[in-house]
Amino acid sequence: MSRSSKKGPYVDAKVQKKVEKTLSTASREPIKTWARDCTITPEFVGLTFLVHNGKAHIKVYVTEDMVGHKLGEFSPTRTFRGHGGGKKPAPAAGGK
Amino acid sequence: MPRIQGVDLPNDKPTHISLRYLRGIGPTTSLRLCEQANIDPQRRAKELTDDDLAKIATLLDREYLVEGTLRRTEFGNIERLKQINCYRGTRHKRNLPARGQRSKTNARTRKGPRKTVAGKKGVKDMK
Secondary structure, three states: OOOOOOOOOOOOHHHHHHHHHHHHOOOOOOEEEOOOOOEOOHHHOOOEEEEEOOOOEEEEEOOHHHOOOEHHHHOOOOOOOOOOOOOOOOOOOOOO | OOOEOOOEOOOOOEHHHHHHHOOOOOHHHHHHHHHHOOOOOOOEHHHOOHHHHHHHHHHHHHHOOOHHHHHHHHHHHHHHHHHHOOHHHHHHHOOOOOOOOOOOOOOHHHHOOOOOOOOOOOHHHHO
């Protein structure tokens, strides 16, 4: 079920404020946030975010294609280290 | 046998049924197509005149996403997800379900045939 378009996209108020602040200055410091459910708006393009995944903040550089997705989609919360063990080299975590 | 959009050959079924052999044409669009082209949906596909076929073909070209073009857009959408490295993209890359389904069991459509792991619980008892 998708969100009612009447409401518009959900953008975390604090993230919004920080985005406006960094845009008004020249600095492009990454914005640290826990708001994984915040929708990426066109203003976010070109900024870097540090999105929490429950453990650490993952660096996410926002490109044009990412608009409309949520910040959390780019900060995986699980690491799959592969099945089995022994001799076979396990696939790298978070890889392809 | 009439031929629309290249390789597709619907047969001697009613027009609205045969149109559904095209990728991207389902029950609703097929009936709407017949209406737009002024064709009785119950008429057999083999009874369609060249004129009717031309009408359908131009309609498809102009208004609908069908066959190759449709396939290309679908593929492009998935490629986009993979390229931006979002959650759904990585799920596609790994051939796992992308919409939050469980994958501890089931999900065989995506994962393919079972790969039995020796030594796992239950396997030994089967001998």
